Amino acid sequence: MTVSIPMMPGPAEEELRLLADWIGHSLPASYLDFVQLHDGAEPEANSIKTSNNEIGISRFIPVREASNLGAGIDGFPTRVIPFAEDDCGNYFYVAPLTGFVHFWDHELEGADEQVAEGAMAFAEKLTPFDVSAVKLAPGQVKSAWIDPSFTPEF
Numbered sequence: 001m002t003v004s005i006p007m008m009p010g011p012a013e014e015e016l017r018l019l020a021d022w023i024g025h026s027l028p029a030s031y032l033d034f035v036q037l038h039d040g041a042e043p044e045a046n047s048i049k050t051s052n053n054e055i056g057i058s059r060f061i062p063v064r065e066a067s068n069l070g071a072g073i074d075g076f077p078t079r080v081i082p083f084a085e086d087d088c089g090n091y092f093y094v095a096p097l098t099g100f101v102h103f104w105d106h107e108l109e110g111a112d113e114q115v116a117e118g119a120m121a122f123a124e125k126l127t128p129f130d131v132s133a134v135k136l137a138p139g140q141v142k143s144a145w146i147d148p149s150f151t152p153e154f
Helices: 015-022 031-040 063-071 119-125
Strands: 046-049 081-085 091-094 099-103 111-118
Touching: 015 063, 046 119, 063 081, 081 099, 081 119, 099 119, 111 119
Parallel strands: none
Antiparallel strands: 081 091, 091 099, 099 111
16 A cells, blocks of 8 residues: 655746756656655655664655755765655655665664665655554663653643
8 A cells, every 4th residue: 555645736947957956967757757746745644664664754855945955964965865854853865876765864874775766666665654563562662751741731
């Protein structure tokens, strides 16, 4: 089963040109196909498998934000296209020369992992998030902190 990704207006030609200029390379066809349909979309709750984990995508990076975002993240690879982000400060990016989508973990810089052979293939790998599939073994959670303002009635 695939995840629903909202249809969004495509980016302006000028935004695409500025991004291509910033990375110093033409934009991959699969990336262009994807952003024409889903530029900046926020998909329904989802996950995608990496070699060590399952990660949820909170949003796809709009073309107009990609160059500024990529330049502003410490340790982020250069000359790549920021593509999607999770809720933990990690990103997926598109490598311009191949069009492949890679996962970049901000805590494991330099250990990027290829997860799909293109933006459209990446979207097809997203699966609906199933909270019932999360299983914790006794003693697995050592501690937790919850902001008191999150649920003040407690």
